[in-house]
Amino acid sequence: xxxxxxxxxxxxxxxxxxxxxxxxxxxxxxxxxxxxxxxxxxxxxxxxxxxxxxxxxxxxxxxxxxxxxxxxxxxxxxxxxxxxxxxxxxxxxxxxxxxxxxxxxxxxxxxxxxxxxxxxxxxxxxxxxxxxxxxxxxxxxxxxxxxxxxxxxxxxxxxxxxxxxxxxxxxxx
Amino acid sequence: xxxxxxxxxxxxxxxxxxxxxxxxxxxxxxxxxxxxxxxxxxxxxxxxxxxxxxxxxxxxxxxxxxxxxxxxxxxxxxxxxxxxxxxxxxxxxxxxxxxxxxxxxxxxxxxxxxxxxxxxxxxxxxxxxxxxxxxxxxxxxxxxxxxxxxxxxxxxxxxxxxxxxxxxxxxxxxxxxxxxxxxxxxxxxxxxxxxxxxxxxxxxxxxxxxxxxxxxxx
Numbered sequence: 176x177x178x179x180x181x182x183x184x185x186x187x188x189x190x191x192x193x194x195x196x197x198x199x200x201x202x203x204x205x206x207x208x209x210x211x212x213x214x215x216x217x218x219x220x221x222x223x224x225x226x227x228x229x230x231x232x233x234x235x236x237x238x239x240x241x242x243x244x245x246x247x248x249x250x251x252x253x254x255x256x257x258x259x260x261x262x263x264x265x266x267x268x269x270x271x272x273x274x275x276x277x278x279x280x281x282x283x284x285x286x287x288x289x290x291x292x293x294x295x296x297x298x299x300x301x302x303x304x305x306x307x308x309x310x311x312x313x314x315x316x317x318x319x320x321x322x323x324x325x326x327x328x329x330x331x332x333x334x335x336x337x338x339x340x341x342x343x344x345x346x347x348x
Numbered sequence: 349x350x351x352x353x354x355x356x357x358x359x360x361x362x363x364x365x366x367x368x369x370x371x372x373x374x375x376x377x378x379x380x381x382x383x384x385x386x387x388x389x390x391x392x393x394x395x396x397x398x399x400x401x402x403x404x405x406x407x408x409x410x411x412x413x414x415x416x417x418x419x420x421x422x423x424x425x426x427x428x429x430x431x432x433x434x435x436x437x438x439x440x441x442x443x444x445x446x447x448x449x450x451x452x453x454x455x456x457x458x459x460x461x462x463x464x465x466x467x468x469x470x471x472x473x474x475x476x477x478x479x480x481x482x483x484x485x486x487x488x489x490x491x492x493x494x495x496x497x498x499x500x501x502x503x504x505x506x507x508x509x510x511x512x513x514x515x516x517x518x519x520x521x522x523x524x525x526x527x528x529x530x531x532x533x534x535x536x537x538x539x540x541x542x543x544x545x546x547x548x549x550x551x552x553x554x555x556x557x558x559x560x561x562x563x564x565x566x
Contacts, residue, residue: 222352222353225352226351226352226353229349229350229352230349233349233350241350244350245350245355248350248352248355249355249361252352252355252356252361253361253363256361272367272369273363273364273367273369274363274364276364276367276456276457276460277363277364277367277453277457278363280449280453281449281450281453284449284453285449
């Protein structure tokens, strides 16, 4: 759940919740049927949706190795699953917390950024054609949060981690 | 054509296994802190680390670092086995079939989630047969064992055992910079024992990491 809302429940001993706090809670609860409905569709349509995206991706990157495309599709599915959970729970933090330490490194290591970015656009196009604007509004925060991890890191990013390629360390010594 | 369904592993997309909010759990009513597969975890207070070092120093004197190194070796061996077990259970394949990049990424996340600092592998000297492991914010070197000397005996032992198992070679480990001596991070050089031996004196003299590496790769 949205951490701001979740924190409402932390200190019952302190005071009763204020009207504006209860309003925020009511808003989430009243949006839940729509969220659950959209989540159910994302779940049920995951494979058909992603298969359509995969076919389009393969056409677009006909020269690219299948391994890279597969890796990228896994990234894409992962992003959508996290975006879906963020939508369901109104908690964008989950996308950031789980993907940030993982996805950028994988994209770097497997060198899939260009494919990931094209894939992301294809996924968005699929969504826009399937879902209503209201549904897109619910889904957008999670998708936007995930998108930041496939855009190139800024020059100011002080990431001095040593690069490890997918080769094996066993050959080192 | 790529079949999307085939990209899932048991309907899952294995990713960040050691993500801290899912990895650390617990049966708190029983006083148990656990990882996501139910193995017990302990919070290790800094005062205990300090007590171990000062207790060993008092009882064994010069032997402290050897005792800690041995503890580290034992721990590292077990840690490697458990780490591989967890990963292969999660990925549904043997660690040998896991791409090295994912293995290393998981190791980094594992380190972070356990509160052991930020570990990274520096492969700059790979062609010369040395691997440099760097750790920032290590909890294991906060307390000096011997003045003016690196204090990462325990951590060095863990890394030596871990990477020896991983590479199937009997590696040695030499710490060349230490946060307790004001360095920005701990650096551990892994390599074959006979090639590292000559650098030990340089560490004792307090030579900087870069100078030691320069000598090693000559």
